[in-house]
Amino acid sequence: MDVKLVNVDVSGDEYVGALAGSSPSEVSDIIGCSVTGGSVTASGSKLGGLLGYNDGFVQNCYSTVLVSGSATDAGGLIGENYNGTVTGCYTAGTLSGSNTYTGGLVGYAGSNSTVTQSYSEMAVTGYAKTGSLIGQNRGTVSDCYALGDASASFTGSGCETGALVGFNYGSIQNCFSTGSVTDCLSGAAIAGCSYEGDIAGCFWDIQTSGEDKAYTIAFDYTPVYSSQGVAGSKTTAQMQSKSTFTDEGWDFSSDDGDEQVWIMLPGSYPKLAVFGYEIEGDIDGSGEVNLEDLSMMAAEWLLAGDYAADINDDGKVDMEDYAALAEYWQG
Numbered sequence: 001m002d003v004k005l006v007n008v009d010v011s012g013d014e015y016v017g018a019l020a021g022s023s024p025s026e027v028s029d030i031i032g033c034s035v036t037g038g039s040v041t042a043s044g045s046k047l048g049g050l051l052g053y054n055d056g057f058v059q060n061c062y063s064t065v066l067v068s069g070s071a072t073d074a075g076g077l078i079g080e081n082y083n084g085t086v087t088g089c090y091t092a093g094t095l096s097g098s099n100t101y102t103g104g105l106v107g108y109a110g111s112n113s114t115v116t117q118s119y120s121e122m123a124v125t126g127y128a129k130t131g132s133l134i135g136q137n138r139g140t141v142s143d144c145y146a147l148g149d150a151s152a153s154f155t156g157s158g159c160e161t162g163a164l165v166g167f168n169y170g171s172i173q174n175c176f177s178t179g180s181v182t183d184c185l186s187g188a189a190i191a192g193c194s195y196e197g198d199i200a201g202c203f204w205d206i207q208t209s210g211e212d213k214a215y216t217i218a219f220d221y222t223p224v225y226s227s228q229g230v231a232g233s234k235t236t237a238q239m240q241s242k243s244t245f246t247d248e249g250w251d252f253s254s255d256d257g258d259e260q261v262w263i264m265l266p267g268s269y270p271k272l273a274v275f276g277y278e279i280e281g282d283i284d285g286s287g288e289v290n291l292e293d294l295s296m297m298a299a300e301w302l303l304a305g306d307y308a309a310d311i312n313d314d315g316k317v318d319m320e321d322y323a324a325l326a327e328y329w330q331g
């Protein structure tokens with residue numbers, strides 16, 4: 001737990017990662033570990049910024065290392081997540097690959113893979129089956145997003161590259177993407193192509209991506225557009241509006257009794273609450289600024305001292321705090 005690697009220089013053939021080449025399910029969970037600076041490179045297969053291969057449980061980890069090489073199954077965090085679970089993780093930086101199954105978080109996700117509440121900001125380059133989040137997904141992906149561009153050097157009909165997932169055989173639920181995709185027949189915003197996959201409640205920014213296809217159907221690459229359900233193309237303004245997502249059941253509140261998954265900060269795409277964001281004005285920490293926060297402020301109005309409603313921490317609850325609450329008012 002809590003291993004912090006800085007300025008790494010790791011290279012090899014297969015099963016290559018800065019923390020470990022392979023994490024089988026028998027070893028202890030990998031929690032709170034990170035890799036920042038330096039590079040990890042491999043020429044064979046199973047190349048990841050943190051782990052080459054994973055069957056275990058990976059939580060609250062991140063990688064911003066340069067991941068590069070000609071390996072297949074190359075991921076910003078994990079090369080191949082075969083049976084593993086990844087939650088509360090993120091990557092940023094560059095993944096410069098030149099082979100198949102290349103993804104900003106995970107290169108290849110097996111049929112028992114679970115990836116949830118995680119994101120990638122990586123710009124991702126591969127040959128084909130390249131995704132800003134996952135290169136090929138056979139498992140479950142939920143409550144995730146990718147902000148980076150996905151670029152495939154193979155631009156033939158089978159490039160199978162997506163701004164979230166390259167090739168999908170699995171489930172993709174409540175995810176979004178904003179990046180651009182290589183212009184090819186099987187390049188699309190959510191999944192380059194999908195074979196009997198289950199895609200629901202997903203969105204993409206049509207302005208920043210310039211992409212009009214949600215996904216294509218394997219293997220004739222028939223395009224599926226926003227109007228056909230399953231995933232919606234939205235403007236940047238719509239992508240930064242909470243109602244776009246709550247209408248599809250995304251969880252932005254802890255008032256419903258379970259943990260809040262998403263948080264919407266002003267002028268931003270949805271963020272994952274697990275990373276500790278707070279909304280100014282959300283006095284009770286419910287994830288929303290609403291009547292309950294206003295009534296808490298009313299109860300402490302004009303009091304001096306250490307009060308929850310003292311949003312700007314100046315020792316009194318007054319109009320300045322009310323202005324902060326009003327700015328983030330979500331009704």
Ligand SMILES: [Ca+2]
Binds near residue numbers: 282287288289290
């Ligand atoms: Ca609240």
Ligand SMILES: [Ca+2]
Binds near residue numbers: 315317320321
């Ligand atoms: Ca104040």
